[in-house]
Amino acid sequence: MNPAVHPLLEAPWGAIIGVYFMLVGLATGVTLVAYWVYPEDARAQVRYAWVTTWMAFLSLVAGSVLLVVDLEQPARFHLMVASFSNLGSPMSIGAKLIAAKLFLLAVYLYLLARRRGAVAAGDLSLTGSATRALFSTVPAALAVVSVALAVYPAVLLARTWISPLAHTPAAGVLFLSTALLMGTAVALMLACLGRLRADLALRERLRDVLLFLVVAQIPLLGLWLLSVDTNHAPLATALSHLIHGTGAAVFWLAVVGVGLGLPASLLPSFGRSRAVAICGALAVLVGASITRYLFFSLS
């Protein structure tokens, strides 16, 4: 018999949860990259923080809506957030992380809205110790929560039989790296649009970070492969599906070709072109999203 036969005919979770994991990756990655890479100019900083925070907020709201759709009732999602009886469950922790991040994002958007008003009135300095404290602690807290939220899908899936590819020590690192790839790609696209496009220095820094992450993803994937225990039958089967089975075409074409190869060749040579930067970033976004989906769905 096939040692990797599933306990149930149909996996309990479907494509909705796979897309949810992609959106969580995007929401966390945008926050993290915006925390570390930002414009020099104070006005541009506020503008950049405003658009990236909205992007993270909307992605997380969309992910939460998908969860509610999957659970069929908003009250069921609320039960997961409000129940503290099993803090050993990764899903319970994940729900609370989502709630915490949504709250912090809302607070930060409120702070940024006030700051935008002040900047528009010509006040570029942060006045008041409380304001300064909030502007330093809220983004830091958001970054901390985002790291946990980026990795939590790997912890969650490692407890299931539906995602054997997550049953590896390096899976958490890949979930974090794909979140960073998605976030940096979206930040770069945002930096190419609107009034932010005038900031060439920001665009180049984001492009450099994206290139670094793309190149770093190659040894990370290699290390993840090395961490696969081929004596673990379900994992070995899923890996063979990924490398030369049902998921191979998507993996080699979308993840490796489009997600890594295309941006690695496009971005260094044509980095000043906004169109090329957007294309490269879009390719990274597609590749990293599909990586997360494959880790969720392949078995």
Added chain:
Amino acid sequence: MARLGMLIDLRTCIGCHACSVACKVEFDVPLGVFRDTVKYVETGTYPQAKRFFLPVLCNHCEDAPCLKACPTGAIVRLPNGEVVINEGDCNVNRFCQAACPYGAIYIDPEAHVAQKCTFCEHRTAQGLAPACVDACPTRCRIFGDLDDPAGEIGRKVRDNPTTVWKPEAGTQPRVVYIDPARALQHLADDGVQVDTRASMPGEPGLAYGQYTPPEGLPR
């Protein structure tokens, strides 16, 4: 406190599904889902074909993955060890289903909550045996305190080599089997099925085709 468990003697299971039917009746289990069912594997070719019946249910694991997975705390362990679902706390996230290596949990299509075998907690609390145990015509199921050496289940566990389903999962099931033909390890998981590729050599000295059933039972 008793440590309740179940012993299933595969030497005497005849695959009649009386246990499945009794369970369905006891809990009004909807069509298409089971708390307790009988799977089977086949081996050999005519005229040496043989079929083994394997009753399966929730294993009420000592280290229950479903209990650790449930984010709302709906799955709890009773003092006697039975693992049950408090339906009011279930938010149908299906993590328990994804975590259970035995496929023992289903979503009730009518009640819209996760459900599974409870070891008939409502019956055992009154000193009765689970419905499946009462229904078994060959008494291949024995229910009781695994820690009581004088009890029937304790004696049988002591006197016979026993095994569990998927020991590699490390869940420490409280449902143990007497399985000299080693049929359990060949059980594919996805529903009631036939696996003609299985090779069951049996215990050393009991080569396939030479296995002798217990006295009084047909070969």
